[in-house]
Amino acid sequence: YVKDRGKSDYKIFNQDLEHQSLERRLLENALRQGINNEQFYLEYQPKVNLITNKLMGMEALVRWKHPELGIISPGKFIPLAEESGLIVPLGEWILRESCRQATTWQSKDYPHLSLSVNISVRQLEDIHFVTKLKSILQETEFDPTRLELEITESVLANIKSTIPVLHEIKKLGVQISIDDFGTGYSSLSYIKEFPIDTLKIDQSFIRDIHTNKESKEIARAIIKLAKSIGLRVIAEGIELEEHVDELSKDGCILGQGYYYSKPLNVDAFEDFMVTY
């Protein structure tokens, strides 16, 4: 009886796996087609000065509009794009499109705006990355010093082979920011070895910064650390006025989050620029 039971469990398990990998392959094919058929678009989330409320820049966030499945969030397809390598062509498109858009905005009364773009480590491992970045900057006439590449802490800290690439990027004048800072790594020593400009405090510490002692102290420690070693610091996931109060008391003056605005499509971002 036990044996039979085990077998049928195994069968179910197996079917489940087959189902999973079929689903994966379908999604991967859809992703490939999506790239060819221009099903992706970008939204932009405002980054603001918490003290003056001035609009400082925006983070580009990719969206996938599948003809049947509707809008699929990056949390669902970015991991698959990374595993399959499709993040390389997709990421190149994201970089070109966001630089093109930001150049347009800069030439229309907003020259000071800076652009943040999320980059997967998989892209940094592509030997052509720096060449592509350089030609995108030339092609779009985007000022490299106004571009910031965001790289997630958890992956970056574990891959030292990216250090030379980061130095190449810095030589172009482009800035580097560590995304989701505080969640990814147990040792801080890697900060010394990586050419970093900005620490982006993860939203998990901001969410309850006003009610939770630990979150507050962690956020404070990150702000202090950044300042003491000459890095900029920005908070993400600001949803409440209380969050702004706590952060500005602790000396963090840059942030983004739903309190100011959710990520916006191009038209909505242009409205935001005018009315904000």
Ligand code: C2E
């Ligand atoms: P991330 O770079 O840390 O982006 C922040 C995420 O938090 C975004 O989710 C944003 O919409 C969301 N967010 C912003 N403000 C708030 C807030 O006040 N409260 C809450 N609860 N959430 C807020 P999104 O757009 O779903 O992106 C999720 C992640 O997917 C990003 O995290 C990033 O790691 C990745 N991703 C998004 N776009 C790209 C891209 O173009 N390239 C790559 N490689 N990864 C991307």
Ligand code: MG
């Ligand atoms: Mg980011």
Ligand code: MG
């Ligand atoms: Mg983040």
Ligand code: MG
């Ligand atoms: Mg993230």
